[in-house]
Amino acid sequence: MKKRKWLSVLLSCIFAITMLAGCAGNEPGGENNAAPKEDYSIKIGGSSTLAPIIAQCADNFTEEFKTWDKVDASLPEEPIVIFVSTGGSGFGLKSAIDGTFDFGMVSKTLKDEEKEQFAEGSITQLGSDVLVIGVNSANPVAQVKPDLTTEELVAIFSGQIKNWQELDPALPKRPIVVAVRDLGGGASEVFDSAVMKGTPISDEALQIPSMGALAGKIMDNADTIGYVSSGLVNQNPDKIKPLSVDGIAPTLENINSGAYKIGRPLLLVSKDTPDNMEQKFLDYLLSEKGLKVVEDLGYVPVIP
DSSP, rough: OOHHHHHHHHHHHHHHHHHHHHHTTTTSSSSTTOOOOOEEEEEEEEEETTHHHHHHHHHHHHHHHBBBBOOOOOSSOBBOOOEEOOOOOHHHHHHHHHHHSEEEESSOOOOHHHHHHHTTSSSEEEEEEEEEEEEEOOOOOHHHHOOHHHHHHHHHHHHHSOHHHHHHHSOOBBBOOEEEOOOOHHHHHHHHIITTTTOOOOOSEEEEEHHHHHHHHHHHHHTEEEEEEEEHHOOOTTEEEEEEEEEEOOOOEEEEEEEESOOEEEEEESSSSHHHHHHHHHHTTSSSSHHHHHHTTTTEEOOO
């Protein structure tokens, strides 16, 4: 999707939230106490990994149908408006529960207590994301030591191994820059469960607020190592080099077979049962057109 389209989606979302906040401040009986106009928009927020997929699909869906009656004749002749906002998986869960958004975007395996909160609504998986151990393409580690053990990863991310030469004598004696997602988010939970298993991340590690920014840090600094969404690695093959873990490379075959285990589902959750309008967009996301976007952006689409 063109950058200006993505920017337009974000700006529209910010504007919409501002307007909603302003409307909530009107006192009953005031001059603005008119009957509210029925809302025909869909609001979606959460995971920065899932956001580009949903934004691309929303853009395609809007361009194809224009108004809701073109999607389903029982729906009104109102423009299709779908807002997409990022903020992380935790934000997606909270916002779906408190009703800020119709759907929350979540990139992690839900705990049983989290699933229970959506028992009256819906949990829809669009695909899977793999967290790839990525380094800058200029880093010689990709040639000298392209395969790391889980134990080596724990030592690097916990700060026990602080420079590349400590990892392998053939590597330069330069400090390792560790980059992770903000602790407590979906990606950090996946990495802790699959790799760290409770060992704390180094206090010196850079906590990055979005997966796109984390990938950017790796691309900007030759000594950075971090876990990156497979989609971003696939979109930047000349700038980010993936490393194998315990002899298993993050290939599509190994991902689908389950051999590569540092992964997470891509989910949309809603507190209530989707209405007709929302269900039509969910159906589109799970259609051949929607799942092609998942695949085109480098992720593994769910099997219909």
